[in-house]
Amino acid sequence: MNEYFINLNDFNYLICQLTEKAHVVAPANEFNRKYLFDVTPGNVQRIDLSGWRTVETVKGHFFKVAELVSRYFGEETHLSASPLVVLGARGCDLEGINVLDRVFGEGDFQDPFYLVNREKSILIGADCTDCGKNCFCTMVGGQPYPERYFDLNLSVVPNGFVVEVGSDKGKRIVDDYRNIFSKVLKLALEAKTANREMVKAKLTQVNRQYQLEHELAFVHKKNLENPRWRELTKDCVECSACNFACPTCTCFLLTDQPAGKNSERHKIWDACLKGGYARVAGGGNPRGLLYQRLQNRYHCKFDYSYDRLQRYTCVGCGRCIDGCAGNINMRQVFAALDRELK
Amino acid sequence: MSANPYQPIKAEVLEVITETPQIKTFILRPETALPYLSGQFMQVTIPGVGECPFTPSSDPKKTDTIEFTVMKAGQATSRMHELKPGETVGLRGPFGRPYPLEKYHGKDVYIIGGGVGIAPLRALLLALFHELDHLNKIEVRLGARSPRDIPYKEELNNWRKKEKTKLVLTVDRGDADWQGSVGVVTEIMKPGDVNFETAVAIVCGPPIMMKFAAKKLLELGICEKNLYLSMEKNMSCGIGKCFHCNLGKHLCCKDGPVFTWSEIKDIPDPW
Numbered sequence: 001m002n003e004y005f006i007n008l009n010d011f012n013y014l015i016c017q018l019t020e021k022a023h024v025v026a027p028a029n030e031f032n033r034k035y036l037f038d039v040t041p042g043n044v045q046r047i048d049l050s051g052w053r054t055v056e057t058v059k060g061h062f063f064k065v066a067e068l069v070s071r072y073f074g075e076e077t078h079l080s081a082s083p084l085v086v087l088g089a090r091g092c093d094l095e096g097i098n099v100l101d102r103v104f105g106e107g108d109f110q111d112p113f114y115l116v117n118r119e120k121s122i123l124i125g126a127d128c129t130d131c132g133k134n135c136f137c138t139m140v141g142g143q144p145y146p147e148r149y150f151d152l153n154l155s156v157v158p159n160g161f162v163v164e165v166g167s168d169k170g171k172r173i174v175d176d177y178r179n180i181f182s183k184v185l186k187l188a189l190e191a192k193t194a195n196r197e198m199v200k201a202k203l204t205q206v207n208r209q210y211q212l213e214h215e216l217a218f219v220h221k222k223n224l225e226n227p228r229w230r231e232l233t234k235d236c237v238e239c240s241a242c243n244f245a246c247p248t249c250t251c252f253l254l255t256d257q258p259a260g261k262n263s264e265r266h267k268i269w270d271a272c273l274k275g276g277y278a279r280v281a282g283g284g285n286p287r288g289l290l291y292q293r294l295q296n297r298y299h300c301k302f303d304y305s306y307d308r309l310q311r312y313t314c315v316g317c318g319r320c321i322d323g324c325a326g327n328i329n330m331r332q333v334f335a336a337l338d339r340e341l342k
Numbered sequence: 343m344s345a346n347p348y349q350p351i352k353a354e355v356l357e358v359i360t361e362t363p364q365i366k367t368f369i370l371r372p373e374t375a376l377p378y379l380s381g382q383f384m385q386v387t388i389p390g391v392g393e394c395p396f397t398p399s400s401d402p403k404k405t406d407t408i409e410f411t412v413m414k415a416g417q418a419t420s421r422m423h424e425l426k427p428g429e430t431v432g433l434r435g436p437f438g439r440p441y442p443l444e445k446y447h448g449k450d451v452y453i454i455g456g457g458v459g460i461a462p463l464r465a466l467l468l469a470l471f472h473e474l475d476h477l478n479k480i481e482v483r484l485g486a487r488s489p490r491d492i493p494y495k496e497e498l499n500n501w502r503k504k505e506k507t508k509l510v511l512t513v514d515r516g517d518a519d520w521q522g523s524v525g526v527v528t529e530i531m532k533p534g535d536v537n538f539e540t541a542v543a544i545v546c547g548p549p550i551m552m553k554f555a556a557k558k559l560l561e562l563g564i565c566e567k568n569l570y571l572s573m574e575k576n577m578s579c580g581i582g583k584c585f586h587c588n589l590g591k592h593l594c595c596k597d598g599p600v601f602t603w604s605e606i607k608d609i610p611d612p613w
Binding site for chain 1: 345346347348349350352387388389390391392393394413415416418419430432548549574575576578579581582583584585586587588589590591596610611612613
């Protein structure tokens with residue numbers, strides 16, 4: 001059996017139990033938006049799994065904004081992480097974590113700092129019960145509910161949740177608290193399906209003006225040298241909010257500084273929109289112009305990533321649209337490029 | 343390589359050779375040997391300042407010491423130029439794809455270098471000298487801004503004496519003593535230098551020189567898959583994670599830094 005039912009009281013009890021073993025973060029409502037907060041037994045009631053994804057991503061819990069990665073020449077930098085439970089991760093958030101897992105965990109070299117954080121984490125997903133005006137997961141192959149990459153997933157139904165087990169880690173939680181998980185009834189499953197279909201339909205409605213005739217990878221490959229990129233990106237002000245708000249942007253910078261008799265190296269978030277990002281010694285810059293950098297960001301997500309990881313590295317969360325100081329709407333860019341191919 | 347890919351190992355500066363007013367060669371002794379192949383690069387740490395990616399310029403068969411020939415170009419390289427013997431630096435690597443020497447066997451090898459781009463080509467040449475029996479011939483064309491900007495001056499004469507090897511130098515501006523060719527490197531690349539239909543060509547130098555040398559080589563008839571370019575971008579992590587060095591879909595640090603023209607020709611202005 002892979003699906004269970006848990007009622008609201010038992011759910012709160014379970015989360016209280018988890019806070020004793022791990023740092024738990026979950027969404028709460030603030031000014032009609034969702035933000036992650038630190039859950040304690042005293043504030044479990046604040047958890048709100050309705051609506052759509054939080055304003056901020058969960059990536060900072062695994063790929064830290066700034067992290068000490070080397071103290072040289074001295075003892076090895078100690079690898080440590082505290083147990084973490086991310087509660088209420090949406091389908092887009094989980095897809096984003098999958099991108100991070102692949103970038104930092106695959107290839108000839110792995111990033112041990114990221115991996116140790118991930119090993120100590122439990123991901124509890126949640127179906128969206130609504131969508132934001134900038135949500136477009138269904139345009140990039142996603143769904144407004146987690147399909148994969150979760151340990152447990154929660155679907156809000158009357159009086160509780162349908163709980164789906166997605167991994168051994170998730171199964172262990174169910175096994176440890178077996179008495180509070182019950183057989184899921186048909187009515188609850190029907191409510192789950194009905195909610196999913198309702199949110200999907202709403203997403204279609206929200207994005208109806210951006211429907212594309214061609215695949216996004218094809219749209220980008222065919223428009224690699226289109227001069228229209230200058231016009232489409234003219235409102236970019238290089239603030240890099242899109243980079244920092246993105247659940248899949250993994251770019252970072254290694255920066256060194258003296259520390260007593262030794263030196264330290266930190267890994268810090270970086271942004272490909274910044275003018276100095278690709279600049280080389282001597283001043284040469286392969287992407288000296290701002291439009292080239294924003295265009296590169298689109299190609300990174302929809303063209304290069306497809307070759308590298310066989311998937312888009314945009315999950316359609318819309319945070320870049322929410323955060324853009326120049327009001328650039330990624331979907332309008334897609335639609336304009338798509339029309340160029342007619 | 344330690345399990346932490348960001349951790350440098352210690353290396354002692356044994357000797358600093360002033361090659362030109364802007365270029366110095368640093369002979370380093372790493373705490374533990376870091377075997378590499380020609381064309382691969384390493385990250386050199388200037389403690390407390392930062393890292394710079396360089397391709398070693400020494401013979402890859404020599405593992406107790408590693409040499410880097412470095413032009414003063416920015417903050418970290420300026421600090422590097424102040425290094426004295428006995429000081430400590432850090433090393434991470436080697437990273438990236440090397441020159442596939444076995445593919446050069448039985449062929450003419452045409453090596454085109456410019457400025458400090460001669461440094462990685464020195465490592466390549468020294469590696470090729472071990473394999474001369476397998477090569478038809480080596481033709482080297484090097485360009486520098488002026489006679490005083492040519493590194494490895496004494497060593498160049500030794501290379502000239504090697505069997506199957508021919509070296510031609512050119513400078514942008516000569517001086518009173520300069521007997522050689524004057525002009526950019528593409529002017530000393532001539533039909534008949536090698537059998538372009540089957541030869542391999544290797545280019546390393548400043549982006550503008552690479553662009554025009556590659557264009558000239560294609561005009562001379564080199565096959566796209568036999569044209570090797572050393573595309574050194576802003577490599578930071580060296581391990582394919584930070585994305586600073588992307589060249590279209592490629593990451594120079596892991597897919598390069600050595601690319602064939604056929605691999606990158608579809609990227610608009612890859613230089």
